[in-house]
Amino acid sequence: xxxxxxxxxxxxxxxxxxxxxxxxxxxxxxxxxxxxxxxxxxxxxxxxxxxxxxxxxxxxxxxxxxxxxxxxxxxxxxxxxxxxxxxxxxxxxxxxxxxxxxxxxxxxxxxxxxxxxxxxxxxxxxxxxxxxxxxxxxxxxxxxxxxxxxxxxxxxxxxxxxxxxxxxxxxxxxxxxxxxxxxxxxxxxxxxxxxxxxxxxxxxxxxxxxxxxxxxxxxxxxxxxxxxxxxxxxxxxxxxxxxxxxxxxxxxxxxxxxxxxxxxxxxxxxxxxxxxxxxxxxxxxxxxxxxxxxxxxxxxxxxxxxxxxxxxxxxxxxxxxxx
Numbered sequence: 001x002x003x004x005x006x007x008x009x010x011x012x013x014x015x016x017x018x019x020x021x022x023x024x025x026x027x028x029x030x031x032x033x034x035x036x037x038x039x040x041x042x043x044x045x046x047x048x049x050x051x052x053x054x055x056x057x058x059x060x061x062x063x064x065x066x067x068x069x070x071x072x073x074x075x076x077x078x079x080x081x082x083x084x085x086x087x088x089x090x091x092x093x094x095x096x097x098x099x100x101x102x103x104x105x106x107x108x109x110x111x112x113x114x115x116x117x118x119x120x121x122x123x124x125x126x127x128x129x130x131x132x133x134x135x136x137x138x139x140x141x142x143x144x145x146x147x148x149x150x151x152x153x154x155x156x157x158x159x160x161x162x163x164x165x166x167x168x169x170x171x172x173x174x175x176x177x178x179x180x181x182x183x184x185x186x187x188x189x190x191x192x193x194x195x196x197x198x199x200x201x202x203x204x205x206x207x208x209x210x211x212x213x214x215x216x217x218x219x220x221x222x223x224x225x226x227x228x229x230x231x232x233x234x235x236x237x238x239x240x241x242x243x244x245x246x247x248x249x250x251x252x253x254x255x256x257x258x259x260x261x262x263x264x265x266x267x268x269x270x271x272x273x274x275x276x277x278x279x280x281x282x283x284x285x286x287x288x289x290x291x292x293x294x295x296x297x298x299x300x301x302x303x304x305x306x307x308x309x310x311x312x313x314x315x316x317x318x319x320x321x322x323x
Contacts, residue, residue, distance in 0.1 A: 029270045029311025031303070034074055036083020037061050041276070044095040044302035047215065047288040048076065051105070051133060057081055058096035058107060064276060064306060068114050069094040071107075073133050087133040093126065095302075097215065097288070101153040101187050105130045106139075110147050125149045127190075139187075143196040148179075148212025151190065152224060159184050160224055160253055163198045164212040177210035178202050179228075183253060204249065204261055208232060211247075215288030217317060223250040223259075225317045229286040230261070241279055246286040246301055248316035259323075264316045265299050269309075276305035291315055 034042040042059040049056055055076035062069040071093040074081035090096075093109035100106070107130035112123040125142035142149050148164035163180035170176070180198030184190060205211055209232045217225035226249045233242050246265035251258045267284040275281045287300035287308070297315045302308055 029299075029309045031271055031273055032308045032310060033080030034059065034082075034308075035080060036074065037072060039063070041306040042072075042074070042081075043304075043306055043308050044285050045074075045287055045300065045308045046096050046098045046107075047290055047300050049098050049105070054084075056084060056133070058098065058109075059308070060094050060096060060109075060302075066114075066118065067094075067112065067120070068092070069112065071096045071109055084133070088136055090128070090136065094123075095147070095285070097150065098130070099151050099153070099216070101151060101159060106151065106187075107136055108149065108151070123147070127151075140190055141192055143192050146195070148214065148228075149195055150213045150216050151187075152216035152218065153187075154183075154224075154253060155218060155222075157186065158253075159187055159190060160216065161190055161195060161198060162213040162216065162226070163195050165196065165198070165200065166210070168200060169202075172200060173202050175202070175205065175207045177205050177212070179204055179213060181251065181256065201251070201256065201258060203258055204228070204247075205230060206232075214286040217289075217291070219250060219317055219321050221321050222252070223320055224253050225250050225320060227264075227286055227288050227316075229284075230263070239279055241281070242283055244283040244285055246284055246299060248289075250317065250320040259320055262316065264313060265301055265311065267303065269299075269311045270301070270303055271309070273304050273307045273309075280305045289313075289316065291317065 040061045045057045045059040057074050060069050061072045071090040073084045073087040075084040092111050096109040107128045111126045113121040127140035128136035129139050130136040150162045152160040161182050165180050169178035178200045180200050182198035211230040213228045215227040219225045228247050230247045231244045245263050247261050248264045249259050249261045267282050285302035289297040289299050291297045299313050300310050
């Protein structure tokens with residue numbers, strides 16, 4: 001591959017201007033409908049996945065005035081996504097995601113503990129063997145205060161581990177965020193220590209940005225496709241306003257050469273929606289994509305910390321596979 005590991009990333013807003021200039025995507029998406037959790041918001045879901053012939057999404061469920069979450073499972077129906085009967089509810093788990101490793105459905109999410117006054121105690125990423133949605137079994141405990149840990153089984157059986165060690169990014173590079181990446185032989189080697197010590201990839205974010213990987217794909221040329229989020233904040237009228245965008249990139253798992261990052265979605269790609277609070281009105285938190293095999297893909301994203309959207313876009317991995 002001819003990717004450069006010395007890429008200097010541009011600010012997300014500059015990427016966004018180029019993204020809008022190219023008119024990609026051209027059409028607005030839609031807001032997904034969820035039932036069975038009335039009175040609560042469902043957002044920052046997994047992408048849809050197959051569970052014994054049924055299309056299912058795992059969703060972050062919480063009240064509008066709280067960050068205390070429960071992950072629940074919703075099955076696709078003609079009317080939208082409906083709470084799936086005889087499935088477990090995982091308390092405190094935020095921003096769920098899924099992967100298939102060793103023939104097992106692996107569910108991950110951020111376990112966040114909150115005080116009664118609404119302040120955060122601590123958080124970490126947990127992984128479950130969710131082969132039985134009625135009783136997901138806890139298998140991996142991530143390092144304290146680390147989100148955006150993602151796993152992918154490669155065609156040769158190795159497991160790619162992507163991490164988000166923010167403290168190390170500051171210490172090693174003097175930047176807000178970097179992604180860690182390491183290869184292990186199988187899922188049994190994915191330990192808290194391995195996750196914490198994964199070597200860093202600097203080049204995905206500008207110095208004052210943060211973000212991480214949200215979903216991983218095996219590409220036909222041996223690359224690992226990355227779908228993630230890229231974020232920054234600014235003070236507007238005395239309030240700290242957050243800006244989140246969806247991005248795509250790709251990495252050679254053996255050489256660690258990485259492709260230039262590109263923005264593939266923003267809040268403007270979806271219809272208007274209420275906000276959990278004013279500071280998240282421009283938040284588009286990536287869930288991932290479903291590739292359609294025809295040059296297009298469906299991009300799923302959490303919106304405004306209170307809903308989930310989907311939009312049809314060009315397949316962002318096509319150029320990486322064909323390069």
